[in-house]
Amino acid sequence: MSNTITTQPAHKNTHFAPNLVAKYNTQGPRYTSYPTALKFNDDFTIANYDYYLNQARNTPSPLSLYVHLPFCRWLCYYCGCNKIVTKKPGVAREYLTHLAKEIELLAKRVGKTRKVSQLHFGGGTPTYLDDGELTELIHLLARHFNFDDSKQREFSIEIDPRTVNSDRLALLRGLGFNRLSFGIQDTDPEVQRAINRLQRTEKIAELVSSARLYRFSSISFDLIYGLPQQNSETLARTLDDVITLLPDRISLYNYAHLPKQFPPQRAIGRHTLPSAAEKLTMLLLATEKLIDAGYIYIGMDHFVRPEDELAQSQKAGQLQRNFQGYSTRLASDVLGIGVSAISSIGDCYAQNSKDLASYYQKLASGELPLQRGLVKTPEDRLRAYIIMALACNLCVSTLHFTRQFHISFWEKFADLLPQLEDMQKDGLLTLSPDAIHVTPAGRMMLRNICMVFDQYSSKNNTSYSKTL
């Protein structure tokens, strides 16, 4: 059986039954990797990383680069990212000097044979860098790696609308970026005040129109539900604003209030947060509104236009997931560059130092700034295969699995059958000897379905956000 699926629209009436919400609303990973970053450890050494980087040199497939730019000018109170809020002059310059060292060390190992088909600048706020610094960084990367110049390449950057104008978007296009991801979160002024992120919707509309003028091929919006001062009415208005601008992709994230873990969130009073019941109403409302507006829910918080490559890739059974979320199957290895960045090369994951001082210090002594990582075990590899097939293509073919790993799927996972049958009874998936298919209702509980195959998962792990 092929991994190809027929994409059915996740119809609004099939998403939730209230009893199922209570049953499946647990903590769980978003599976941007398997095993997840919580399993990374210090046993993974520079020698391990070097081995995989040298292997990567001889791989013919294209390469993806991720560059982490950690600085932000203002603090958003909901933030759970790895960032440094500062307006100190010169910080970006100092960072660039160190990025140059890291790029040189990596390029020496990986070589120039592999085409870079995907590049992503994330943060923090990548546009914290000024025009000259952004140009310099692209120049550095282009000199050390082999940029794909075909139309298929995906060069994307996260945009804080407060830090750009039309001219800056023109520069980014000129530097080769063809995809923009805007941090919108919510368009209501009260909500924006409560999260310390004021940005006018008119400005966002102007930027979107400039992005279209400059022929960026994909525009993506990030939204959050569950924020302080947010309720169903404010969210409905935000969604109306967003739908009018017709982004190609929308990510709708659940705000997880974890002030002990993320100190900026201490500025948010618990009493200003919507209740769990209100949050659920918001999720239902958002899902219905976006599907009614023509978006397809591809799973794991992501809605896309039917003509978007992600929807097409999912239909063809070729979607993949990496640390930036969903992606088309252009590049299999991701090289992470910058403080806290994560690489996924062959069978290993490697994460750079998470604090700037140690990142700088390692580079100053000529070392790769590795902090931790892991090498996937054979067991991890086969579970990763299943989890990624479910998360991306909403289907796992037991025949493909058996062919690939020479193990009978149903014998190997016989102990999981009762859990899977229970999910089948709840309408989340269908089981057959040849495949497991996720139903439209199951897309909303995709993280729960993947967790069945995660040998490290624990439903009560508070390091993860709620699955709904």
Ligand code: SF4
């Ligand atoms: S949410 Fe984004 S822009 Fe705001 S502080 Fe965090 S990383 Fe910076």
